Amino acid sequence: MKNTTSKQNTERMALASVSTPDLGIDSGECLAPQQSEPCIIVIMGATGDLTVRKLIPALFNLYLNGGLPESFQIVGCGRTEMASVDFRNKMEAALKAADMLEPAKWQVFAAALHYQIIDYENPESYTGLAESLRNLDRENNTRGNRIFYIALPPTLYKTVAQMIGRAGMSAEMTEGNGWSRIVVEKPFGTNLETAVDLDRSLHEYFKERQIFRIDHYLAKETVQNVLMFRFANALFEPIWNRRYVDHIVITATETLGVEHRAGYYEHSGVLRDMFQNHMMQLLALTAMEPPSRFEDELVRDEKTKVFRALRPFPVKYLQDYLVLGQYAAGSINGTAVPAYRDEPDVDPNSITPTFAMMKVYLDNWRWQGVPFYMTSGKRLNKKRTEIAIQFKTVPYAMFRHVLGERILANRLTMGIHPEEKITLSFQTKNPGARVCLRTVTMDFHYDQNYTGPTLDAYEKVLIDCMLGDQMLFWRQDSVERCWSFLTKLLEKNNRQE
């Protein structure tokens, strides 16, 4: 009995030391680099879906894991008249329904939760808000530090940013003010022109380092891991180029349809909804050069260089580079689902694309001639987000006389969701007297040997914003590059409409 236990222990220890050498890092220590400064988080659009489903759960979880500053307050603003106590009750009920409530801890957290009615277009509303925030500062020592999270429809971004500025709440380090940051969700405009216009409005009162443009894909652990995998291992980077890579496939397919978002999606379609942002970020992380230091501006410089290298689509031969589609009626996992045109609030003659596959090239030294195939669509058979690096075949087939010409090339797949794993496929000999090959894989599951806490994408976004770290947020020059790249496609699609 004793022997067995000790053998089991030895095996377990061997496994642990081979897979995760002990470097003295406690997984909990990786959650946040440091405690952020005291602040007030103001959520514009506090009665909306994003607040209930994502922001409050993320803030509550951060609170439970010690990710919020020692002193913090949360002010929800909305048009609906509501007392703070009702707002707290509503949020509590939502957390409970999502099975995320810890009643004892909630009471303390809820005491920092307030609600303030606001008329988004009325300057007086904002002076009232500024006054309330100053009072909260005095009572809670939040030191005049503010995050304004704009969880509102994009049509309100400009107005709200300007009103916050006019009420003096974007100014930093003036009397009573500490730092001030504004967080905006995508879409950052609907084309190059509107993106530039939105940016101009944001910059009227906020400086670039105060503006946080969210892309929730960047906050996914597995997306962040792309850079670690590439640049913390000596093995892969030397072959990560046109000499060894045949092509790259970036996929983000969904089983979900348009749901209740037809009002937005009809004007956006898959190109604006997925390509202008998430797909472009996946492309940049896969293709970028290593920055000299892992710092927000340097990383974002390298990404912008990738976007600059995008070869414009040859409009004349667009059919060779782009496939657009729209989902028809069908069934997913045995359940009948309607066609896009039959979804609520969708025009029955709509030609909004819900699917796109494109081939893009980067005109630079590393990637010349390597096609990147990017695919995204709704109501497809599987939810799958991944980046696959397809390597070239071996230069010479020495087994030709027994196996023929065909030897499958290596493939490295970085699974982002739902399979959070990295898989490398390679050839081995099949056991037996005959010479046969079989393709096998080496798999790394992201949660392998990890039992510590993890951060949801919104928790990560909020922590970084509190710390003022812009690494995982879009910079305006990249936004504009991506819009100008897609403009020709969007114009062509509009002309067809």
Ligand code: BG6
């Ligand atoms: C959003 C899009 O940005 O990303 C949605 O607006 C899409 O249409 C979603 O469904 C996909 O995100 P995820 O994290 O589920 O891949």
